[in-house]
Structures are given as structure tokens and as C-alpha cells.
Amino acid sequence: MKKQKNSKEKKNNGFSSPRGMRDLMDEEYYNFQGFFEKAQEICSYYGFKPIDTPILEHKEIFTSGIGKGTDIVDKEMYTLKTKGGDYLALRPEHTAPLMRAYIEHGMQTLPQPVMFYHYGPVFRHDKPQRGRYRQFWQFDLDALGSDKSIMDALSIKVGMSILEEAGAEKLSIDINSIGDKECRGVYIKELTNYYRKHISKLPVIDRKRLKINPLRILDSKEEKTRIINEQAPDSVSFLCTSCKKHFKEVLEYLEEMEINYNINKNLVRGLSYYTRTVFEVYTRSEEEDLSAASLNTGQADKAPVQIASGGRYDYLARQIGGKKDVPAVGFSIGVDRIVESSWYKRLSPRILKKPKIYFIQLGPEAKLKSLSVIEILRKAHIPIAQSLSRDSLSSQLAIAEKLSIPHVIILGVKEALENSVIVRDMANRSQDTIKLNKLLEYLKELNK
RNA sequence: GUGCCCGUAGUUUAAUGGUAAAACUUCGGCUUGUGGAGCCGAUAUCGAGAGUUCAAUUCUCUCCGGGCACCCCA
Numbered sequence: 001m002k003k004q005k006n007s008k009e010k011k012n013n014g015f016s017s018p019r020g021m022r023d024l025m026d027e028e029y030y031n032f033q034g035f036f037e038k039a040q041e042i043c044s045y046y047g048f049k050p051i052d053t054p055i056l057e058h059k060e061i062f063t064s065g066i067g068k069g070t071d072i073v074d075k076e077m078y079t080l081k082t083k084g085g086d087y088l089a090l091r092p093e094h095t096a097p098l099m100r101a102y103i104e105h106g107m108q109t110l111p112q113p114v115m116f117y118h119y120g121p122v123f124r125h126d127k128p129q130r131g132r133y134r135q136f137w138q139f140d141l142d143a144l145g146s147d148k149s150i151m152d153a154l155s156i157k158v159g160m161s162i163l164e165e166a167g168a169e170k171l172s173i174d175i176n177s178i179g180d181k182e183c184r185g186v187y188i189k190e191l192t193n194y195y196r197k198h199i200s201k202l203p204v205i206d207r208k209r210l211k212i213n214p215l216r217i218l219d220s221k222e223e224k225t226r227i228i229n230e231q232a233p234d235s236v237s238f239l240c241t242s243c244k245k246h247f248k249e250v251l252e253y254l255e256e257m258e259i260n261y262n263i264n265k266n267l268v269r270g271l272s273y274y275t276r277t278v279f280e281v282y283t284r285s286e287e288e289d290l291s292a293a294s295l296n297t298g299q300a301d302k303a304p305v306q307i308a309s310g311g312r313y314d315y316l317a318r319q320i321g322g323k324k325d326v327p328a329v330g331f332s333i334g335v336d337r338i339v340e341s342s343w344y345k346r347l348s349p350r351i352l353k354k355p356k357i358y359f360i361q362l363g364p365e366a367k368l369k370s371l372s373v374i375e376i377l378r379k380a381h382i383p384i385a386q387s388l389s390r391d392s393l394s395s396q397l398a399i400a401e402k403l404s405i406p407h408v409i410i411l412g413v414k415e416a417l418e419n420s421v422i423v424r425d426m427a428n429r430s431q432d433t434i435k436l437n438k439l440l441e442y443l444k445e446l447n448k
Numbered sequence: 449g450u451g452c453c454c455g456u457a458g459u460u461u462a463a464u465g466g467u468a469a470a471a472c473u474u475c476g477g478c479u480u481g482u483g484g485a486g487c488c489g490a491u492a493u494c495g496a497g498a499g500u501u502c503a504a505u506u507c508u509c510u511c512c513g514g515g516c517a518c519c520c521c522a
Contacts, residue, residue: 016495019513071520075449086500093522122522127449129515131522138522205519221519280521306522334522362481391480398484412481431482 009121020126020134032137036119039139039162041293043117045156048141051116053097055123056080059087065096065320067272069212076124090123090409093271095313095330096320102144103322112145113328119335130340131305140310146329149246152277152280152312153253158280159308159331160259166338167345168283168307174264175254175279177247178215178235180314184275187238188214196209198228215268234265243276251279269311275320277329278311283341305341308333353383356407356447358400360386362393363413370411373421373436380440384409400426407446409439 017023024032059079066073078090098118101107107114119139126132142152155371156173174212179187194213199207201221210217218229239247254261257342259277269278282304307368310331317326338344357377361370370388377384385403390396393410400408410422410431421439423446424431434442 015515076520124521126520128513129517132520133522138520309522332522337522360482393481394483394485395480397482401483408482410482414481422482426483429483 001448015136020128020132022133022135024366027337029345030352031344031350032335033168034341034345034351035335035348036139038165038347039119040117042158042162042165046115046154048117048143048158051098051101052120053091053101053118055083055091055121056088057097057100057439058145059089059408061096061100062089064409065099065273065316066093067213067319068395069216070272071214072124072271076126078125079300093122093123094118094138094332095142095271095273096316098140098142098330099144099313099316099322099326099328100320100325101321103317103320108326110145113143113151114145115141115143116139130291131334131337133336138332139335140332142328142330143433144326144328145259146300147155147246147314149249150253152250153257155310155329156250156254156259156279156329157257159310159333162333163283163308163338165345166347167343168341169343171260171281171283172304173254173259173261173279174263174267175251175277176235176264176267177239177250177276178268178274178278179239179243183238183240183243184235187233187235190238191215191218194232195228201228211324213272214303215272218266220269229266235268236263236265264279267374269309273313273316274311275314276312279309280306281308283307283343305337306334307337307341353381355383355385355403355405357382357384357443358386358396358403358405358408359384360393360396360400360408360410361388361412362391362396362410363416364448365413366411366416369416373409376436376439379391380443382440382443 008291032185041317056384059077062077063073072092077092080088082088102114117140119137121135122138123135125134127132141155141161143155160173178184192210194209195202195206195214195217201224202210202217203220203224204218206220206225207223209220217225218232219231220226236244236247251261251263255260262391267278267280268274268279300374308331310329312327314327315325316328317324336425358372358395359370361367361378367388369398370386374384374386385400385405387399406426408424408426410424412422415421415433420433421436422431422433423439423442432442
């Protein structure tokens with residue numbers, strides 16, 4: 001262990017980002033930022049409020065919240081010991097920290113439900129692939145403090161709207177209900193019994209799962225298990241009266257909102273805090289699938305990409321140490337997978353303004369004054385582009401041309417001395433000399 | 449975590465058992481008060497380390513990183 005660590009440091013000289021973690025910049029950064037702005041706008045409209053929690057939490061928040069027996073906790077969590085001796089973990093998801101914040105700040109006393117949106121990097125020590133990173137971004141929206149089915153529906157609706165606004169096509173949502181403490185226990189017992197009967201045919205992995213988390217056997221990819229699963233008892237038929245009603249209502253809301261869903265009886269989710277409603281959202285892009293398929297195996301479609309998921313987690317509060325249960329439901333979106341998709345709309349952040357003026361300076365006297373002239377334009381909210389490091393007029397004009405900016409301002413030595421600038425129309429190559437104190441007025445006219 | 453493929457300038461690619469070629473980009477120089485210009489020049493410890501060899505970027509191994517399929521998930 002120690003040996004490896006040393007050789008690692010030596011070998012890459014520390015000159016690369018850690019595996020599965022990358023630098024976001026320029027276009028890609030804006031793609032993320034644009035998405036977050038749009039998602040926030042939609043959430044705000046529906047009454048969700050912002051919250052930002054620490055990237056590190058006490059480890060127990062996750063071990064007891066998400067639960068042992070889940071891959072996230074058992075294999076994928078980044079943990080560390082502080083100098084004070086506490087065990088912290090980089091958050092592998094947003095839900096448990098959000099619930100911790102709710103309890104810590106006594107939000108039970110606020111009008112319920114309390115609705116939050118929450119986004120930022122999360123960390124899982126998984127083997128990286130495209131669309132799967134060790135540091136990735138999730139956008140979550142959650143309604144805490146209500147067990148009403150309309151909150152499930154609202155969360156799903158808002159989440160789906162965000163995905164649609166981002167350009168997602170062919171969305172499909174798989175949904176299921178795994179019951180509450182009344183019926184879930186009965187169901188798990190029944191399911192366990194069923195698997196015990198067939199234990200001789202179960203693969204080793206699934207025998208292990210039977211001990212730790214039998215629900216997970218349901219979405220096993222093992223061929224043998226799949227066959228056994230066909231006859232397995234399904235959670236929906238074990239739902240108690242209130243859970244049945246709740247699930248039925250959720251589905252009614254979805255129908256009313258014309259959200260296509262597919263009831264997937266094997267859908268149980270990898271996190272053990274879920275109760276009642278669970279769902280996963282998939283999308284596929286046929287172009288990507290076709291090209292990738294023909295290049296590699298020549299086989300048909302790749303698996304559809306899961307871009308969002310969530311569900312209800314009515315008992316999470318108590319699992320992480322709350323005194324009372326807090327019924328809650330949430331929807332979480334994998335932002336990296338959206339931003340990388342061919343269908344992504346490349347939502348542009350609001351701070352990015354398309355420049356209508358290109359600023360050119362010529363000669364040392366002009367360069368000296370250029371920053372103050374630009375500051376005048378900035379304060380007047382006129383977006384410009386410039387390349388102050390350039391000296392030659394033609395190269396600056398060339399850049400303006402390249403960026404297809406309609407007008408340029410030229411500040412030469414002569415103009416600098418006379419407190420004026422030249423405004424040139426790139427389309428017809430006409431230009432006017434304008435006094436600096438008249439400049440804003442002149443530009444205003446131009447934009448009419 | 450398992451299996452397979454991959455790794456040459458910032459990018460895309462080339463060649464080779466004798467320390468690497470080109471295009472584009474970038475930067476610098478010359479020229480240049482008016483439209484993507486031109487010319488000159490610079491930039492690679494061939495992902496890292498070890499081994500085989502007189503000699504390795506080229507062969508072998510390990511590691512690092514990327515991709516694909518599992519696992520799992522967003």
C-alpha cells in the first residue's frame with residue numbers, strides 16, 4: 001500500500017489530475033454553468049430554494065444513511081481521518097447531507113414541505129469510463145417534510161422539465177414502489193424465502209446479496225438469476241393499502257402530466273434508504289449508438305444511458321440519527337452525462353454576452369489609455385471583445401472579422417491625444433471619429 | 449474491482465532496434481494606421497520507471513492515464 005503510494009507520486013510527478021477527475025474549462029465549463037442556471041431557474045419557479053452543503057461530511061452520515069451492503073458505501077467512498085481523529089467522507093451523493101442539514105437546522109418547524117435544490121461535485125471511487133467519473137456533478141431537487149404523493153409527482157415533473165429544457169429526447173422513466181416499513185419487511189421476507197428455495201441455482205454474487213441486501217438480487221444481471229427473477233414475488237403486489245394508494249396516485253399524476261412511464265418491478269435502486277416510490281430516467285441518442293456500435297463490436301444498440309434517478313426516502317432522517325422520521329422525495333440528475341450528450345442544447349450562461357464591439361488599440365499612447373476607455377464601456381454594459389496584447393492594426397481587425405463582430409472601435413495615437421475614437425462599421429467599412437464623451441450616445445444609436 | 453484495446457509536440461497524424469517527421473495551433477522576430485496576409489524562428493527527456501540489448505520511442509514487465517465490456521451507477 002505504502003509502496004504504491006510512493007511510486008505513484010514519483011511516476012507522474014504529481015503532474016496530472018487524479019484519475020477520473022478532470023479540469024473543467026472554457027466551453028465545457030460554460031456548458032455546466034448554463035445547465036445549472038437553467039435548472040435553478042426551473043426549480044425556483046416551482047418554489048425550490050437553494051442550499052449548499054459541505055463537500056465533506058461525517059462518514060456515518062453515509063454509512064448509516066445509504067447503508068452498508070451498497071457498493072457506494074462498501075467500495076466507492078473516499079474517506080479520511082482528520083487530525084482531530086474524526087472520520088470524514090467526500091460526499092458520494094447529495095441526499096443524506098441534505099437531510100442532515102434539515103435535521104441540524106430544525107427545519108421541521110418551517111412550513112412543510114421544505115423544498116431545496118442542491119448541486120455540486122460528488123465523489124465515487126469507481127473505475128472511470130465515459131460518462132462515469134470519480135468526481136462528477138449532480139443536480140438534486142428534494143421536497144422534505146411531506147408524504148403526499150403529489151410531492152413525488154412534483155419532483156418528477158420538475159426534474160423531467162429540466163431534462164427536456166436541456167434538450168433530452170426520448171426520455172423514459174422506469175418507476176416502481178418498494179413499500180414502507182409495513183409492507184417492505186413482509187415483502188423482503190417473502191423474497192428472501194423465495195430465493196432460499198432456489199439458492200442452489202443462484203450465482204455466488206447473488207448468494208452474498210441474499211445475506212446483505214436481498215432486494216439487489218432483483219436487478220442482478222446474472223443470466224441464471226434473471227430466470228429465477230421471472231417468478232420472484234414483486235413488491236407492488238405486497239404493498240399495504242396506503243402504499244398502494246400512494247403509488248396509484250403518483251401514477252395518476254404522471255398520466256395527467258403526460259409523462260410516459262414504465263413500471264419496472266425489478267427496479268430497487270442501489271441505495272438502501274429508499275421507500276415507496278423509486279425511479280430511474282434513461283435516454284438514448286441513436287446517432288451515438290450507431291457509430292459506436294459499428295466501430296466496436298458491430299452489435300446493435302448500447303445500453304441506454306441513465307441520466308437521472310431518485311425516489312422517496314421516508315426513513316432516512318432517523319437512519320442518520322434524527323429523532324423523528326421525515327418523509328421526503330427527491331430527483332437527482334447526472335449533469336456530466338447530460339452535458340456530454342449529443343442532444344445537449346449547450347445552454348449558455350447569462351454572464352456570457354455576445355460582443356457587438358471589438359476594441360482595437362494602436363501605439364503605446366493608445367494602449368496606455370485603452371483600459372480606461374474599456375471601463376467606460378463596461379460600466380455602460382456594452383459587451384466588447386479585445387486583444388490588448390496585440391500591436392498591429394491588421395491582426396486586430398482580422399480577429400474582429402473572424403469573430404464576426406459588427407463594429408470596431410479603434411483607438412490610435414492621434415485619437416488618444418484628441419480624446420476620441422474611430423468607430424468602424426465592419427460590413428460597409430465606413431467609419432466615424434467620435435469624441436469620447438459622445439461615444440456612449442453614438443453606440444446607443446448604432447444599436448437601434 | 450475483473451477482462452480487452454490504446455498512450456509520439458497544445459491538437460491531429462508519420463517513421464524507425466541507432467535519441468524523431470509534418471500539418472494546424474501557440475509564442476517570438478521582421479513588416480505593417482485599416483480586413484483572416486507573408487517570411488524567419490521557437491516548442492517532444494516518444495505517459496513514467498525497470499529489464500533485454502553495444503544501442504530502445506520501437507521488444508518485455510510494472511505502474512500511471514484514457515477508452516470499451518462486465519460490476520455498479522449519475
